[in-house]
Amino acid sequence: MPLTIENALGFMSSSITGNVEYVELPGGVFPPGVITNPNPASIQVDQAWQVKFNFTASGVFFQFFGAAVKWDCDILMEQYGPGENPASLPAITLPGVTAFANTYNGTINIAPGSVPEGVYRLVARLSMRPAVGPTTILAAGFLDLGLVQFYKG
Numbered sequence: 001m002p003l004t005i006e007n008a009l010g011f012m013s014s015s016i017t018g019n020v021e022y023v024e025l026p027g028g029v030f031p032p033g034v035i036t037n038p039n040p041a042s043i044q045v046d047q048a049w050q051v052k053f054n055f056t057a058s059g060v061f062f063q064f065f066g067a068a069v070k071w072d073c074d075i076l077m078e079q080y081g082p083g084e085n086p087a088s089l090p091a092i093t094l095p096g097v098t099a100f101a102n103t104y105n106g107t108i109n110i111a112p113g114s115v116p117e118g119v120y121r122l123v124a125r126l127s128m129r130p131a132v133g134p135t136t137i138l139a140a141g142f143l144d145l146g147l148v149q150f151y152k153g
Helices: 060-068
Strands: 003-009 014-024 042-044 051-059 069-080 092-096 100-112 118-130 139-151
Touching: 003 014, 014 060, 014 118, 014 139, 051 060, 051 069, 051 118, 060 069, 060 118, 069 100, 092 100
Parallel strands: 042 139
Antiparallel strands: 003 139, 014 051, 051 100, 069 092, 069 118, 118 139
């Protein structure tokens, strides 16, 4: 699914495009030894899972200043029904690269048992910030990955 990105650097002939998917890893009771298709509707609470970010930044800005930025990737979850955000889920930061175009790939690994039983809306978020100094967001993107049920098998 494609990321929706607002790029404050558009005036510098730059673009950012990409997608995010999540996968359920082998483990738990079912399915044994199988990675499910991207974006499964249900994940057992005793299974590990991953959120994979894949995006490309290209243009004049990145050719000259790409190493001056970093990319923050994280996940937000909202529970349906009683409860709040289940836990503080891991995030990753990818360093920028000075190149006219560069493809970035990053994976957030979520350990078994990190999310309690329930139905959640899963949102992936991407922010480009200066590598040092102010925390100004230069580009921001997100993808609503939909509803996911976490259940005990």
